[in-house]
Amino acid sequence: MRIAAVEHAHLLAPWDGRITALLSAKLSGPEASVAERRRADDLARQALQQDPTAVPAVATLVIDAEIRGDTATARKIFTYSEMLSRRDLRTRIWAIEDAVARGDIPGTLRNYDIALRTSRIAPDLLFPVLINAITDGNIRAALVRTLAARPAWGDQFIAYVSGNGPDARATARLFEALQKRQIVQSEGATAALVTRLLTEGHVDDAWRYYSSVTPGVDRRQSRDSQFVANRATPSAFDWNLVSDSGIVATIQRGERGGIFDFSVPSSLSGPLLEQMQWLPPGSYILEGHSIGIDQPDATLPYWVLHCGEGRELGRVVVPASTRDNGRFSGRFRVPADCAVQHLILMARATDQMTGTIGQIDRVRLRPIGG
CATH class of the missing domain: 1.25.40 (Serine Threonine Protein Phosphatase 5, Tetratricopeptide repeat)
Structure with a gap:
């Protein structure tokens, strides 16, 4: 009482x-x-x-x-x-x-x-x-x-x-x-x-x-090029997975680091992986390596760099992994009026029964000459 x-x-x-x-x-x-x-x-x-x-x-x-x-x-x-x-x-x-x-x-x-x-x-x-x-x-x-x-x-x-x-x-x-x-x-x-x-x-x-x-990061280039961080709760500056409406995207441990693995049903398209950038104005090159991607050119996945407001700065197609031993590269130019950017891997719809599947084990965006 x-x-x-x-x-x-x-x-x-x-x-x-x-x-x-x-x-x-x-x-x-x-x-x-x-x-x-x-x-x-x-x-x-x-x-x-x-x-x-x-x-x-x-x-x-x-x-x-x-x-x-x-x-x-x-x-x-x-x-x-x-x-x-x-x-x-x-x-x-x-x-x-x-x-x-x-x-x-x-x-x-x-x-x-x-x-x-x-x-x-x-x-x-x-x-x-x-x-x-x-x-x-x-x-x-x-x-x-x-x-x-x-x-x-x-x-x-x-x-x-x-x-x-x-x-x-x-x-x-x-x-x-x-x-x-x-x-x-x-x-x-x-x-x-x-x-x-x-x-x-x-x-x-x-x-x-x-x-x-996050010691060692450099705003002039993307981070975690070999997917080794695999954070449970990533920030916008880390790799962020998109798994929605049947899209399956994961980061797994590999023999030499990490591997980004994705599977997209044939009728779907959209973002798979994203990382925010804060790049100074200038010219940049995107380089990477894929595994297991095999489909027609018109439906291949691609990397796109957007300005913060959504303006597209260019695309880099990820070719079939049988080409050039899976290596891919392309260039972007960041203008002075583009304060922040988003690097995104996009999937395109396909009529193949297997949909879009594949892996990326290495990708890096860096200044040309840097």
Whole structure:
């Protein structure tokens, strides 16, 4: 009854300090009147006489002292509360607010850390506040140091902020700093943040963040030419499979790397594989190698490079794999007014019973001469 009907529980057991403390906490809620707070303080002091370890009673005294403007008393009582237990969320939130008021960033994050490690409901309350604070460079730097200590709530926060942070660019700066501390973000968090940055039009920030978590990439050429990454949750800058309406497309492990394998029913056409590019203006060559493609020229698959708005920059047909030992190549020119591009492998409809099947084990788009 002390949880469901604390007033009734107090009537039945007025000597129980734990119940008296819970009643004091209920009466000192955000909407409490002056009279209710006075009664809450009286009950809190009574609870501590009955049970000196009744932490909710201490929390009541802390909060009510703060509301009366007596911060010095609130801090003194908080010290006693912390001696008893660090698990009371109300006093911990007060400590956070007190540290914020004093401009104490390390103290604020220390109390965040304690609250998030000791309360299951704390993330719902504190994560939204914390992600709003990462736009401040000083807070972001201190938060990186906190997360570098690998707190139990760290991975949960990283996943949360990747999709919910109000400022995607500030989130990217946070993740880049974490990467330098060898705190690797999950593929899902990386993909979510890249998507947010691109959706908001921050292509340069999206690439900067992606390159920080994917060492060795070069914006002047496509990535993962031999399909070895095979990410479970790819970002727009990785290879993205299209498997829809009977089209089957997979990336599999091969003898010398990975293999992109596809099967398209005879009546269908459309995209099979796609990767976003951020190429500077200039001339580029696409080179690759296919296996098992064997059909009439008019129905052969082809690579196309689109500008972000859909304008086509050219096509490179993938010939039958029996030609030139399966090698294919072609050229594109990226104009100055084409900020971002999409490299896509397209299938064409065919009247062959087997449809379109085949594999690509190598493809690379690079500057001519580079």
